[in-house]
Amino acid sequence: MDQRISFVTLAVRDLGAARAFYVDGLGWTPDLHVPGDVLMIKVGAHVVLSLWDERAFEAEVGPIARGEGVAPFTIAHNVPTRDEVVAVLDTARSAGADPVSDPVEREWGGFTGYFGDPDGYRWEVAWNPGPLGQAVLP
Template sequence: MDQRLSLITLAVADLPATRRFYVEGLGWAPSVEAPGVLMLRAGEHLLLSLWDRAEFETEVGPIMTGPGLAPLTLAHNVAEDAQVEEVRNQARAAGATEIQPAERRAWGGYSGYFADPDGFRWEIACAPGEVNDVVLP
């Protein structure tokens, strides 16, 4: 697996208020906007992905409010669906815990999730189109 991050995803309670903070307050320019999601360029090949909490929980799992998952994922994007499986296999061989098998997503890509030894969720994704255009070197 290449040593890089493609997206940092944060689950937010009020996406319109969060959008106002980053776009109007901090002056960041939206790179991708979709229902329930706002993505902002955070580096040459890095997006900060802000998700509505309900959308986040549907795809990733329950948000920790006590026991549970912290509302954060790390993503590693690849150019082809087959590479998703290659990276996931490599991660499993290194001791990652399988969280969700890779599957075709409603947003048009292909992705799956594993947890590192500390339980942090990683998404390995092929996201054809504007997301991969930004995050892939």
């Protein structure tokens, strides 16, 4: 098996709200949109973010676990400067992200903050000066 990820699929409660956030708010361009079913956005050379209506998701994948707290993973958006971390978090805030945490210096040498999308998925916005952090930049 090749070492790669092709799609990141998130089950969303309201596909219209997800589209409003990612497309209208963040300014991303959809590559496929089937109203009421799925919205796909190419987010890298070989990676697609798939926002799938949770009813369709559950029909294919199985019941979604529900409860308090946040999903136990994050999605990261790395940028080349500290200033861009602040700018992206400001854009997310303007798009309606909630919550949005102010960026902080991390003990490992980076500068990061987080925002939540309409379904509560947490996005980390990061400036990572290390070799791996630099390797993921376009």
